Amino acid sequence: MRFTKRLFMSAVAISIVGTMSGAALAADTIAIITPSHDNPFFKAEADGAAAKAKELGYESMVLVHNDDANKQNELFDSAIAAGVKAIILDNAGADASVAAVKKAKDKGIPSFLIDREITTAGVAVSQIVSNNYQGAQLGADEFVKLMGEKGNFAELVGKESDTNAGIRSKGYHDVIDQYTDMKMVARQTANWSQTEAFNVMESMLQAHPDIKGVISGNDTMAMGAYAALEAAGRKDVIVVGFDGSNDVRDSIKKGGIKATVLQPAYDQAQLAVTQADKFIKSGKTGVDEKQLMDCVLINADNAAKLETFALK
Amino acid sequence: MAWVPCALRPLFLSSISVRIMRMKLLMAVGMTAFVSLAGCKLVKTGNAEGQAPVAGEAGDEARIAALLQETYDAKLVPLLRSKATDLVTLRTELAKSLDEAGKALGVRAGGAGGSWIFPVKASGKIIEENRQSKAGTASVDIDGDGQADATLQLGTVVKGTALRDVAPSVYDFSKFRDQIEFAKLGRALNDKAVSALPAAGSLQGKTVTFVGATSLRSATEKPLIVPVVVEIAP
Numbered sequence: 001m002r003f004t005k006r007l008f009m010s011a012v013a014i015s016i017v018g019t020m021s022g023a024a025l026a027a028d029t030i031a032i033i034t035p036s037h038d039n040p041f042f043k044a045e046a047d048g049a050a051a052k053a054k055e056l057g058y059e060s061m062v063l064v065h066n067d068d069a070n071k072q073n074e075l076f077d078s079a080i081a082a083g084v085k086a087i088i089l090d091n092a093g094a095d096a097s098v099a100a101v102k103k104a105k106d107k108g109i110p111s112f113l114i115d116r117e118i119t120t121a122g123v124a125v126s127q128i129v130s131n132n133y134q135g136a137q138l139g140a141d142e143f144v145k146l147m148g149e150k151g152n153f154a155e156l157v158g159k160e161s162d163t164n165a166g167i168r169s170k171g172y173h174d175v176i177d178q179y180t181d182m183k184m185v186a187r188q189t190a191n192w193s194q195t196e197a198f199n200v201m202e203s204m205l206q207a208h209p210d211i212k213g214v215i216s217g218n219d220t221m222a223m224g225a226y227a228a229l230e231a232a233g234r235k236d237v238i239v240v241g242f243d244g245s246n247d248v249r250d251s252i253k254k255g256g257i258k259a260t261v262l263q264p265a266y267d268q269a270q271l272a273v274t275q276a277d278k279f280i281k282s283g284k285t286g287v288d289e290k291q292l293m294d295c296v297l298i299n300a301d302n303a304a305k306l307e308t309f310a311l312k
Numbered sequence: 313m314a315w316v317p318c319a320l321r322p323l324f325l326s327s328i329s330v331r332i333m334r335m336k337l338l339m340a341v342g343m344t345a346f347v348s349l350a351g352c353k354l355v356k357t358g359n360a361e362g363q364a365p366v367a368g369e370a371g372d373e374a375r376i377a378a379l380l381q382e383t384y385d386a387k388l389v390p391l392l393r394s395k396a397t398d399l400v401t402l403r404t405e406l407a408k409s410l411d412e413a414g415k416a417l418g419v420r421a422g423g424a425g426g427s428w429i430f431p432v433k434a435s436g437k438i439i440e441e442n443r444q445s446k447a448g449t450a451s452v453d454i455d456g457d458g459q460a461d462a463t464l465q466l467g468t469v470v471k472g473t474a475l476r477d478v479a480p481s482v483y484d485f486s487k488f489r490d491q492i493e494f495a496k497l498g499r500a501l502n503d504k505a506v507s508a509l510p511a512a513g514s515l516q517g518k519t520v521t522f523v524g525a526t527s528l529r530s531a532t533e534k535p536l537i538v539p540v541v542v543e544i545a546p
Binding site for chain 2: 117129131132133134137141149163167170171174175178179288289290292293294296
Protein backbone atom coordinates (compact mmCIF):
# COMPACT_ATOMS: atom_id res chain seq x y z
CA MET A 1 0.00 0.00 0.00
CA ARG A 2 2.65 2.43 1.05
CA PHE A 3 4.78 1.34 -1.90
CA THR A 4 1.97 1.99 -4.35
CA LYS A 5 1.39 5.42 -2.89
CA ARG A 6 5.05 6.30 -3.28
CA LEU A 7 5.03 5.13 -6.84
CA PHE A 8 1.96 7.24 -7.48
CA MET A 9 3.52 10.27 -5.87
CA SER A 10 6.68 10.02 -7.92
CA ALA A 11 4.59 9.64 -11.02
CA VAL A 12 2.73 12.83 -10.14
CA ALA A 13 6.01 14.58 -9.42
CA ILE A 14 7.57 13.45 -12.67
CA SER A 15 4.59 14.50 -14.73
CA ILE A 16 4.62 17.97 -13.19
CA VAL A 17 8.38 18.28 -13.64
CA GLY A 18 7.84 17.35 -17.26
CA THR A 19 5.40 20.15 -17.81
CA MET A 20 7.40 22.69 -15.80
CA SER A 21 10.88 22.16 -17.21
CA GLY A 22 10.29 24.29 -20.28
CA ALA A 23 9.17 27.23 -18.21
CA ALA A 24 11.94 26.78 -15.65
CA LEU A 25 14.53 27.13 -18.37
CA ALA A 26 13.03 30.33 -19.65
CA ALA A 27 13.01 32.16 -16.32
CA ASP A 28 13.27 31.53 -12.63
CA THR A 29 10.07 30.19 -11.17
CA ILE A 30 8.25 30.95 -7.95
CA ALA A 31 5.73 28.40 -6.68
CA ILE A 32 2.47 29.81 -5.29
CA ILE A 33 0.65 27.25 -3.15
CA THR A 34 -2.71 28.09 -1.56
CA PRO A 35 -5.98 26.46 -0.56
CA SER A 36 -8.63 26.01 -3.25
CA HIS A 37 -9.46 29.02 -5.41
CA ASP A 38 -13.16 28.23 -4.88
CA ASN A 39 -12.84 30.72 -2.04
CA PRO A 40 -12.13 34.05 -3.79
CA PHE A 41 -9.85 35.02 -0.91
CA PHE A 42 -7.29 32.42 -1.92
CA LYS A 43 -7.72 33.27 -5.57
CA ALA A 44 -6.91 36.89 -4.73
CA GLU A 45 -3.76 35.72 -2.97
CA ALA A 46 -2.66 33.62 -5.93
CA ASP A 47 -3.49 36.40 -8.40
CA GLY A 48 -1.66 39.00 -6.33
CA ALA A 49 1.43 36.83 -6.00
CA ALA A 50 1.43 35.83 -9.67
CA ALA A 51 1.04 39.44 -10.81
CA LYS A 52 3.97 40.58 -8.65
CA ALA A 53 6.09 37.60 -9.77
CA LYS A 54 5.49 38.48 -13.40
CA GLU A 55 6.29 42.13 -12.72
CA LEU A 56 9.62 41.08 -11.19
CA GLY A 57 10.45 38.76 -14.11
CA TYR A 58 9.54 35.37 -12.68
CA GLU A 59 7.43 32.56 -14.01
CA SER A 60 4.91 31.30 -11.51
CA MET A 61 3.76 27.78 -10.74
CA VAL A 62 0.31 28.06 -9.18
CA LEU A 63 -0.87 25.06 -7.14
CA VAL A 64 -3.69 24.33 -4.70
CA HIS A 65 -3.62 21.94 -1.76
CA ASN A 66 -7.33 22.03 -0.80
CA ASP A 67 -6.39 22.14 2.88
CA ASP A 68 -4.96 18.64 2.67
CA ALA A 69 -1.52 18.42 4.29
CA ASN A 70 -0.60 15.26 2.33
CA LYS A 71 -1.48 16.93 -0.92
CA GLN A 72 0.55 19.95 0.16
CA ASN A 73 3.50 17.67 0.85
CA GLU A 74 3.25 16.26 -2.67
CA LEU A 75 3.07 19.78 -4.11
CA PHE A 76 6.24 20.69 -2.22
CA ASP A 77 7.97 17.65 -3.76
CA SER A 78 6.84 18.84 -7.17
CA ALA A 79 8.01 22.38 -6.56
CA ILE A 80 11.36 21.18 -5.24
CA ALA A 81 11.79 18.83 -8.21
CA ALA A 82 10.94 21.68 -10.56
CA GLY A 83 13.76 23.72 -9.05
CA VAL A 84 11.67 26.72 -8.07
CA LYS A 85 13.57 29.61 -6.50
CA ALA A 86 11.03 30.26 -3.77
CA ILE A 87 7.68 29.08 -2.49
CA ILE A 88 4.83 31.39 -1.53
CA LEU A 89 2.57 29.39 0.76
CA ASP A 90 -0.81 29.73 2.41
CA ASN A 91 -0.47 26.52 4.36
CA ALA A 92 -2.67 23.49 5.02
CA GLY A 93 -2.17 23.22 8.77
CA ALA A 94 -0.06 25.00 11.37
CA ASP A 95 1.66 21.84 12.65
CA ALA A 96 1.44 19.63 9.59
CA SER A 97 3.12 22.18 7.30
CA VAL A 98 6.34 22.56 9.27
CA ALA A 99 7.90 19.40 7.80
CA ALA A 100 7.14 20.38 4.21
CA VAL A 101 8.56 23.88 4.64
CA LYS A 102 11.65 22.44 6.33
CA LYS A 103 12.12 19.93 3.53
CA ALA A 104 12.21 22.76 0.99
CA LYS A 105 14.56 24.75 3.20
CA ASP A 106 16.94 21.78 3.41
CA LYS A 107 17.00 21.75 -0.40
CA GLY A 108 17.87 25.44 -0.42
CA ILE A 109 14.40 26.65 -1.37
CA PRO A 110 13.07 29.43 0.87
CA SER A 111 9.37 29.62 1.77
CA PHE A 112 7.38 32.80 2.36
CA LEU A 113 4.18 32.22 4.26
CA ILE A 114 1.07 34.32 3.94
CA ASP A 115 -2.27 34.41 5.77
CA ARG A 116 -1.65 31.52 8.20
CA GLU A 117 1.15 31.01 10.69
CA ILE A 118 3.00 27.76 11.29
CA THR A 119 3.96 26.67 14.78
CA THR A 120 7.74 26.69 14.36
CA ALA A 121 9.88 29.79 13.85
CA GLY A 122 13.09 29.80 11.81
CA VAL A 123 11.87 27.39 9.13
CA ALA A 124 10.19 29.83 6.77
CA VAL A 125 11.98 33.05 5.81
CA SER A 126 8.88 35.19 6.25
CA GLN A 127 5.49 34.66 7.85
CA ILE A 128 3.31 37.58 6.81
CA VAL A 129 -0.09 37.19 8.37
CA SER A 130 -3.10 39.37 8.83
CA ASN A 131 -3.57 40.41 12.39
CA ASN A 132 -6.59 38.16 12.70
CA TYR A 133 -7.02 38.92 16.36
CA GLN A 134 -7.04 42.66 15.79
CA GLY A 135 -9.41 42.16 12.86
CA ALA A 136 -11.73 39.99 14.92
CA GLN A 137 -11.80 42.64 17.63
CA LEU A 138 -12.77 45.26 15.03
CA GLY A 139 -15.56 43.01 13.76
CA ALA A 140 -16.75 42.26 17.28
CA ASP A 141 -16.72 45.96 18.26
CA GLU A 142 -18.97 46.68 15.28
CA PHE A 143 -21.17 43.64 15.98
CA VAL A 144 -21.71 44.68 19.59
CA LYS A 145 -22.49 48.24 18.51
CA LEU A 146 -25.04 47.00 15.92
CA MET A 147 -26.61 44.74 18.56
CA GLY A 148 -26.98 47.68 20.95
CA GLU A 149 -24.65 45.85 23.38
CA LYS A 150 -27.30 43.22 24.15
CA GLY A 151 -29.22 40.23 22.83
CA ASN A 152 -28.95 36.61 21.74
CA PHE A 153 -26.46 35.72 19.07
CA ALA A 154 -24.87 32.75 17.35
CA GLU A 155 -21.30 32.21 16.24
CA LEU A 156 -20.15 30.32 13.15
CA VAL A 157 -16.63 29.02 13.57
CA GLY A 158 -14.15 28.11 10.80
CA LYS A 159 -12.21 24.95 10.16
CA GLU A 160 -10.57 23.71 13.29
CA SER A 161 -7.21 22.74 11.73
CA ASP A 162 -6.75 26.34 10.58
CA THR A 163 -5.21 28.48 13.33
CA ASN A 164 -7.17 31.50 12.13
CA ALA A 165 -10.48 29.85 13.06
CA GLY A 166 -9.42 29.77 16.70
CA ILE A 167 -7.70 33.15 16.66
CA ARG A 168 -10.75 34.90 15.23
CA SER A 169 -13.10 33.19 17.65
CA LYS A 170 -10.89 34.26 20.56
CA GLY A 171 -10.75 37.80 19.24
CA TYR A 172 -14.55 37.91 18.96
CA HIS A 173 -15.04 36.62 22.46
CA ASP A 174 -12.34 38.84 23.92
CA VAL A 175 -14.59 41.77 23.02
CA ILE A 176 -18.11 40.33 23.17
CA ASP A 177 -17.69 38.56 26.52
CA GLN A 178 -17.03 41.91 28.17
CA TYR A 179 -20.66 42.80 27.46
CA THR A 180 -22.68 40.78 29.96
CA ASP A 181 -25.99 41.38 28.17
CA MET A 182 -24.72 39.69 25.01
CA LYS A 183 -25.76 36.02 25.18
CA MET A 184 -24.34 33.40 22.87
CA VAL A 185 -27.07 30.79 22.36
CA ALA A 186 -25.33 28.68 19.70
CA ARG A 187 -21.79 28.13 18.46
CA GLN A 188 -20.90 25.70 15.70
CA THR A 189 -18.33 25.14 12.99
CA ALA A 190 -19.31 25.35 9.34
CA ASN A 191 -15.76 24.66 8.14
CA TRP A 192 -15.49 27.94 6.20
CA SER A 193 -18.14 26.55 3.81
CA GLN A 194 -21.09 28.48 2.41
CA THR A 195 -23.37 25.46 1.98
CA GLU A 196 -22.49 24.09 5.39
CA ALA A 197 -23.19 27.48 6.94
CA PHE A 198 -26.58 27.56 5.21
CA ASN A 199 -27.52 24.23 6.79
CA VAL A 200 -26.12 25.10 10.20
CA MET A 201 -27.96 28.42 10.19
CA GLU A 202 -31.25 26.72 9.28
CA SER A 203 -31.05 24.39 12.25
CA MET A 204 -29.83 27.16 14.56
CA LEU A 205 -32.88 29.23 13.61
CA GLN A 206 -35.19 26.34 14.42
CA ALA A 207 -33.61 25.84 17.82
CA HIS A 208 -33.23 29.55 18.58
CA PRO A 209 -35.79 31.65 16.70
CA ASP A 210 -34.98 34.58 19.02
CA ILE A 211 -31.51 35.08 17.53
CA LYS A 212 -30.71 38.74 16.95
CA GLY A 213 -27.24 38.43 15.45
CA VAL A 214 -24.73 36.07 13.85
CA ILE A 215 -21.01 36.59 13.94
CA SER A 216 -19.14 34.48 11.43
CA GLY A 217 -15.47 33.46 11.20
CA ASN A 218 -15.36 34.25 7.50
CA ASP A 219 -17.32 35.76 4.63
CA THR A 220 -18.29 32.55 2.83
CA MET A 221 -19.99 31.28 5.99
CA ALA A 222 -21.59 34.71 6.49
CA MET A 223 -23.01 34.47 2.95
CA GLY A 224 -24.40 31.01 3.67
CA ALA A 225 -25.91 32.15 6.95
CA TYR A 226 -27.46 35.25 5.42
CA ALA A 227 -28.99 33.16 2.61
CA ALA A 228 -30.63 30.92 5.22
CA LEU A 229 -31.87 33.93 7.18
CA GLU A 230 -33.24 35.52 4.03
CA ALA A 231 -35.01 32.27 3.09
CA ALA A 232 -36.59 32.20 6.54
CA GLY A 233 -37.73 35.82 6.25
CA ARG A 234 -35.28 36.92 8.95
CA LYS A 235 -33.40 39.70 7.20
CA ASP A 236 -33.55 41.59 10.50
CA VAL A 237 -30.78 39.41 11.93
CA ILE A 238 -27.45 41.22 12.09
CA VAL A 239 -24.68 39.31 10.28
CA VAL A 240 -21.00 40.22 10.47
CA GLY A 241 -18.32 38.36 8.48
CA PHE A 242 -14.56 38.37 8.05
CA ASP A 243 -12.28 38.61 4.96
CA GLY A 244 -13.67 41.48 2.92
CA SER A 245 -14.90 39.57 -0.14
CA ASN A 246 -16.68 41.24 -3.05
CA ASP A 247 -19.76 39.08 -2.34
CA VAL A 248 -20.11 40.47 1.16
CA ARG A 249 -19.27 43.96 -0.07
CA ASP A 250 -22.23 43.74 -2.46
CA SER A 251 -24.46 42.39 0.31
CA ILE A 252 -23.45 45.30 2.59
CA LYS A 253 -24.23 47.79 -0.15
CA LYS A 254 -27.71 46.27 -0.46
CA GLY A 255 -28.26 46.42 3.29
CA GLY A 256 -27.94 42.65 3.80
CA ILE A 257 -24.86 41.64 5.75
CA LYS A 258 -23.90 44.55 7.99
CA ALA A 259 -20.10 44.44 8.19
CA THR A 260 -16.94 42.47 7.52
CA VAL A 261 -13.25 42.87 8.17
CA LEU A 262 -10.85 43.23 5.28
CA GLN A 263 -7.74 41.17 5.27
CA PRO A 264 -5.37 42.73 2.76
CA ALA A 265 -4.90 39.40 0.92
CA TYR A 266 -3.82 40.81 -2.42
CA ASP A 267 -1.24 43.20 -0.94
CA GLN A 268 -0.02 40.54 1.44
CA ALA A 269 0.70 38.08 -1.35
CA GLN A 270 2.49 40.80 -3.30
CA LEU A 271 4.58 41.70 -0.30
CA ALA A 272 5.60 38.05 0.09
CA VAL A 273 6.81 37.91 -3.51
CA THR A 274 8.70 41.19 -3.08
CA GLN A 275 10.46 39.73 -0.05
CA ALA A 276 11.14 36.47 -1.92
CA ASP A 277 12.73 38.43 -4.75
CA LYS A 278 14.91 40.36 -2.31
CA PHE A 279 15.92 37.13 -0.59
CA ILE A 280 16.74 35.37 -3.87
CA LYS A 281 18.95 38.29 -4.91
CA SER A 282 20.62 39.18 -1.62
CA GLY A 283 20.09 36.28 0.78
CA LYS A 284 18.03 38.35 3.18
CA THR A 285 14.76 40.22 3.38
CA GLY A 286 15.85 42.88 5.84
CA VAL A 287 12.72 42.36 7.94
CA ASP A 288 11.64 40.04 10.77
CA GLU A 289 10.31 36.60 9.95
CA LYS A 290 6.98 37.24 11.61
CA GLN A 291 5.09 40.22 10.29
CA LEU A 292 1.57 41.28 11.13
CA MET A 293 -0.64 43.25 8.76
CA ASP A 294 -3.61 45.10 10.22
CA CYS A 295 -7.16 44.42 9.06
CA VAL A 296 -9.72 47.12 8.29
CA LEU A 297 -13.40 47.26 9.24
CA ILE A 298 -15.72 47.36 6.23
CA ASN A 299 -19.28 48.61 6.64
CA ALA A 300 -21.73 50.71 4.67
CA ASP A 301 -19.42 53.73 5.05
CA ASN A 302 -16.51 52.33 3.05
CA ALA A 303 -17.81 49.20 1.26
CA ALA A 304 -17.80 50.99 -2.08
CA LYS A 305 -14.02 51.37 -1.89
CA LEU A 306 -13.44 47.61 -1.56
CA GLU A 307 -12.35 45.61 -4.61
CA THR A 308 -10.82 42.12 -4.66
CA PHE A 309 -9.49 42.19 -1.09
CA ALA A 310 -7.98 45.64 -1.36
CA LEU A 311 -9.23 49.14 -0.51
CA LYS A 312 -9.08 51.51 -3.44
CA MET B 313 14.63 38.83 38.19
CA ALA B 314 16.38 35.58 37.54
CA TRP B 315 16.41 33.59 34.36
CA VAL B 316 16.00 29.86 34.80
CA PRO B 317 16.31 27.37 31.98
CA CYS B 318 13.03 25.50 31.72
CA ALA B 319 14.81 22.14 31.58
CA LEU B 320 15.85 22.66 35.18
CA ARG B 321 12.46 23.69 36.50
CA PRO B 322 11.01 20.19 36.76
CA LEU B 323 13.87 19.39 39.10
CA PHE B 324 12.81 22.10 41.51
CA LEU B 325 9.16 21.30 41.26
CA SER B 326 8.95 17.56 41.09
CA SER B 327 8.64 15.33 44.07
CA ILE B 328 10.53 12.52 42.41
CA SER B 329 13.23 10.92 44.48
CA VAL B 330 16.61 12.50 44.81
CA ARG B 331 18.19 9.56 43.10
CA ILE B 332 16.28 10.18 39.92
CA MET B 333 17.19 13.84 40.14
CA ARG B 334 20.82 12.93 40.46
CA MET B 335 20.53 10.63 37.49
CA LYS B 336 18.99 13.38 35.43
CA LEU B 337 21.68 15.81 36.48
CA LEU B 338 24.38 13.28 35.71
CA MET B 339 22.84 12.64 32.35
CA ALA B 340 22.64 16.32 31.64
CA VAL B 341 26.27 16.76 32.54
CA GLY B 342 27.42 13.52 30.95
CA MET B 343 25.75 14.14 27.67
CA THR B 344 26.23 17.56 26.22
CA ALA B 345 24.37 20.22 28.07
CA PHE B 346 23.20 21.53 24.73
CA VAL B 347 21.25 18.40 23.99
CA SER B 348 19.30 18.54 27.19
CA LEU B 349 18.57 22.23 26.78
CA ALA B 350 17.79 22.16 23.10
CA GLY B 351 14.24 23.18 22.33
CA CYS B 352 13.90 24.92 25.64
CA LYS B 353 13.72 28.63 25.76
CA LEU B 354 14.67 30.71 28.74
CA VAL B 355 11.65 31.49 30.82
CA LYS B 356 11.53 34.32 33.23
CA THR B 357 10.68 33.55 36.82
CA GLY B 358 7.32 35.15 37.20
CA ASN B 359 5.88 35.46 40.65
CA ALA B 360 6.69 35.65 44.28
CA GLU B 361 6.92 31.89 44.67
CA GLY B 362 9.83 31.92 42.26
CA GLN B 363 8.10 29.64 39.80
CA ALA B 364 8.34 30.50 36.15
CA PRO B 365 5.08 30.62 34.21
CA VAL B 366 4.61 27.43 32.21
CA ALA B 367 5.50 27.58 28.55
CA GLY B 368 2.74 27.88 25.95
CA GLU B 369 -0.70 29.34 26.22
CA ALA B 370 -1.35 28.14 29.77
CA GLY B 371 1.37 30.45 31.05
CA ASP B 372 0.32 33.53 29.08
CA GLU B 373 -1.54 35.21 31.89
CA ALA B 374 1.30 34.90 34.40
CA ARG B 375 3.90 35.87 31.84
CA ILE B 376 1.99 38.95 30.75
CA ALA B 377 1.26 39.97 34.33
CA ALA B 378 4.99 39.81 35.02
CA LEU B 379 5.79 41.74 31.86
CA LEU B 380 3.31 44.46 32.80
CA GLN B 381 4.68 44.75 36.30
CA GLU B 382 8.14 45.14 34.86
CA THR B 383 7.35 47.54 32.03
CA TYR B 384 4.14 49.52 32.51
CA ASP B 385 5.19 52.11 35.11
CA ALA B 386 8.89 51.79 34.45
CA LYS B 387 8.91 52.04 30.67
CA LEU B 388 5.58 52.58 28.93
CA VAL B 389 4.22 55.52 30.94
CA PRO B 390 7.57 57.40 30.94
CA LEU B 391 7.92 56.75 27.20
CA LEU B 392 4.45 58.15 26.55
CA ARG B 393 5.12 61.16 28.78
CA SER B 394 8.39 61.98 27.07
CA LYS B 395 7.30 61.36 23.47
CA ALA B 396 3.72 62.62 23.58
CA THR B 397 2.84 65.32 21.08
CA ASP B 398 0.33 67.94 22.10
CA LEU B 399 -2.90 67.33 20.20
CA VAL B 400 -3.00 70.94 18.96
CA THR B 401 0.45 70.53 17.41
CA LEU B 402 -0.48 67.11 16.06
CA ARG B 403 -3.57 68.50 14.40
CA THR B 404 -1.49 71.12 12.59
CA GLU B 405 0.93 68.46 11.37
CA LEU B 406 -1.87 66.08 10.34
CA ALA B 407 -3.43 68.82 8.26
CA LYS B 408 -0.23 68.89 6.19
CA SER B 409 0.20 65.12 5.79
CA LEU B 410 -0.80 62.04 7.77
CA ASP B 411 2.22 60.07 6.61
CA GLU B 412 4.71 62.87 7.31
CA ALA B 413 3.21 63.44 10.75
CA GLY B 414 3.31 59.70 11.33
CA LYS B 415 6.95 59.39 10.37
CA ALA B 416 7.97 62.30 12.56
CA LEU B 417 5.72 61.82 15.58
CA GLY B 418 4.30 58.31 15.45
CA VAL B 419 4.83 54.62 14.87
CA ARG B 420 3.55 52.61 11.91
CA ALA B 421 1.33 49.74 12.97
CA GLY B 422 0.80 46.69 10.84
CA GLY B 423 3.00 47.63 7.89
CA ALA B 424 2.03 49.70 4.89
CA GLY B 425 -1.65 50.54 4.81
CA GLY B 426 -1.93 50.15 8.55
CA SER B 427 -2.67 53.02 10.81
CA TRP B 428 -0.26 55.38 12.53
CA ILE B 429 -0.03 55.25 16.30
CA PHE B 430 0.76 58.50 18.11
CA PRO B 431 1.69 59.17 21.72
CA VAL B 432 -0.40 62.23 22.61
CA LYS B 433 -1.17 64.66 25.40
CA ALA B 434 -3.43 67.65 25.93
CA SER B 435 -5.44 69.68 28.39
CA GLY B 436 -9.10 70.35 27.88
CA LYS B 437 -12.61 70.37 29.21
CA ILE B 438 -14.71 67.21 29.39
CA ILE B 439 -17.92 68.21 27.64
CA GLU B 440 -19.52 64.80 27.86
CA GLU B 441 -18.79 61.76 29.96
CA ASN B 442 -20.64 58.78 28.50
CA ARG B 443 -20.96 55.78 30.74
CA GLN B 444 -24.05 54.38 29.04
CA SER B 445 -21.95 52.07 26.92
CA LYS B 446 -19.58 49.58 28.49
CA ALA B 447 -17.05 51.11 26.17
CA GLY B 448 -17.23 54.33 28.17
CA THR B 449 -15.86 57.56 26.71
CA ALA B 450 -15.30 61.21 27.50
CA SER B 451 -15.43 63.91 24.83
CA VAL B 452 -12.81 66.60 25.31
CA ASP B 453 -12.83 70.14 24.02
CA ILE B 454 -9.22 71.19 23.67
CA ASP B 455 -9.40 74.47 21.75
CA GLY B 456 -12.26 75.95 23.79
CA ASP B 457 -14.83 76.18 21.00
CA GLY B 458 -17.31 73.97 22.84
CA GLN B 459 -16.89 71.16 20.29
CA ALA B 460 -15.25 67.81 21.04
CA ASP B 461 -11.76 67.53 19.58
CA ALA B 462 -10.84 64.12 20.95
CA THR B 463 -12.42 61.17 22.73
CA LEU B 464 -10.89 59.49 25.76
CA GLN B 465 -11.64 55.81 26.27
CA LEU B 466 -12.64 55.18 29.87
CA GLY B 467 -13.50 51.47 29.78
CA THR B 468 -14.41 49.04 31.04
CA VAL B 469 -14.24 47.93 27.42
CA VAL B 470 -11.39 49.59 25.56
CA LYS B 471 -11.11 49.37 21.78
CA GLY B 472 -7.91 48.83 19.84
CA THR B 473 -4.31 48.18 20.72
CA ALA B 474 -2.79 51.65 20.56
CA LEU B 475 -1.08 51.32 23.95
CA ARG B 476 0.70 48.14 22.91
CA ASP B 477 1.56 49.29 19.40
CA VAL B 478 2.82 52.74 20.36
CA ALA B 479 5.91 51.22 22.00
CA PRO B 480 7.50 48.58 19.75
CA SER B 481 10.78 49.13 21.60
CA VAL B 482 9.08 47.84 24.75
CA TYR B 483 6.61 45.37 23.21
CA ASP B 484 8.11 43.73 20.12
CA PHE B 485 5.77 41.32 18.31
CA SER B 486 8.59 39.05 17.19
CA LYS B 487 9.40 38.31 20.84
CA PHE B 488 5.94 36.84 21.39
CA ARG B 489 4.81 33.31 20.63
CA ASP B 490 1.98 34.32 18.34
CA GLN B 491 -0.87 36.76 17.73
CA ILE B 492 -2.82 35.39 20.66
CA GLU B 493 -0.15 36.06 23.25
CA PHE B 494 0.46 39.48 21.72
CA ALA B 495 -3.29 40.19 21.77
CA LYS B 496 -3.53 39.21 25.41
CA LEU B 497 -0.85 41.80 26.12
CA GLY B 498 -2.91 44.42 24.29
CA ARG B 499 -5.94 43.62 26.39
CA ALA B 500 -3.94 43.58 29.63
CA LEU B 501 -2.46 47.00 28.85
CA ASN B 502 -5.91 48.45 28.16
CA ASP B 503 -7.31 47.00 31.38
CA LYS B 504 -4.37 48.32 33.35
CA ALA B 505 -4.73 51.80 31.85
CA VAL B 506 -8.42 52.25 32.62
CA SER B 507 -8.07 50.76 36.09
CA ALA B 508 -6.09 53.82 37.13
CA LEU B 509 -8.51 56.45 35.78
CA PRO B 510 -10.67 58.74 37.91
CA ALA B 511 -13.95 57.18 39.10
CA ALA B 512 -17.00 57.05 36.85
CA GLY B 513 -19.02 60.24 36.83
CA SER B 514 -16.22 62.40 38.21
CA LEU B 515 -15.14 63.93 34.91
CA GLN B 516 -18.21 65.70 33.52
CA GLY B 517 -17.47 69.39 33.09
CA LYS B 518 -13.98 69.14 34.57
CA THR B 519 -10.78 70.41 33.06
CA VAL B 520 -8.30 67.59 32.68
CA THR B 521 -4.77 66.97 31.54
CA PHE B 522 -4.10 63.62 29.93
CA VAL B 523 -1.41 61.49 28.32
CA GLY B 524 -2.13 58.47 26.14
CA ALA B 525 -1.94 56.85 22.75
CA THR B 526 -4.16 56.94 19.68
CA SER B 527 -4.34 55.10 16.40
CA LEU B 528 -5.18 57.14 13.31
CA ARG B 529 -6.04 55.87 9.86
CA SER B 530 -6.92 59.24 8.37
CA ALA B 531 -5.92 62.83 9.06
CA THR B 532 -9.48 63.94 9.65
CA GLU B 533 -10.83 61.39 12.13
CA LYS B 534 -11.34 62.48 15.71
CA PRO B 535 -8.60 60.85 17.82
CA LEU B 536 -9.86 58.01 20.02
CA ILE B 537 -7.34 57.96 22.86
CA VAL B 538 -6.43 55.32 25.41
CA PRO B 539 -5.22 57.45 28.32
CA VAL B 540 -2.64 56.23 30.82
CA VAL B 541 -2.92 59.39 32.88
CA VAL B 542 -5.95 61.65 33.41
CA GLU B 543 -5.47 64.39 35.99
CA ILE B 544 -8.36 66.59 37.04
CA ALA B 545 -7.33 70.21 37.40
CA PRO B 546 -7.94 71.56 40.90
